[in-house]
Amino acid sequence: MSSKLVIRQPQPVLEAKDSDEWGSGICDCCDDVPDCCFAFWCCPCYACKTTKKYGQCLCLPLLDIFGCIPPITMTMRVSMRERYGIKGTMCNDCVYATCCTACTWCQMTREMKRRNIQIVLVSAKNT
Structure with missing residues (x-):
């Protein structure tokens, strides 16, 4: 008679409570x-600080100086929408990045603060 031993590790369960909308408005x-x-008076410094906190290269926002549409601000906003599952379009991101650069960086910072919730083990069950 042979017996078989089966071991299963408990799996973490994460319940997401975040919505698919921005946590605050652009203004x-x-x-x-x-x-x-800080963003209004020194937007390049503020953008560099936010980019570093987001996990990207510190000086990346300085590339926004070249061109009509700030490409780094726009791509950071798109990346943040993708990371957090926020609804929106690239067209809206482009408009906000071009017309309200400082406000866009502030909104992204508020979103990072709001969504920076540590993953907590909600329940683990042996089956």
């Missing part, structure tokens, strides 16, 4: 006044 500057002032 919600009152949500974080110090950050918005």
Whole structure:
């Protein structure tokens, strides 16, 4: 008679409570006044700080200086939408990046702060 031993590790379960919308509007500057002032008065420095916190190259936003449409601001916004599962279009991202650059960086920073929730083991079951 042979017996078979089966071992199963508990699997973590993560319940996502985030929505598929931005956590704040593009012009919600009152949500974080110090950050918005920093972005307004020194947008390149603020953008570099935000990019570094997002995990990209510190000096990447400095490439926005060349051209009409700020390509780095736009691609960071698109990347953030993809990472967090936020609805939107590249056309909207382009408009926001071009017309409201400082506000766009502030919105992305607020979103990173809001979504920076540590993964917690909700339940683990042996089956």
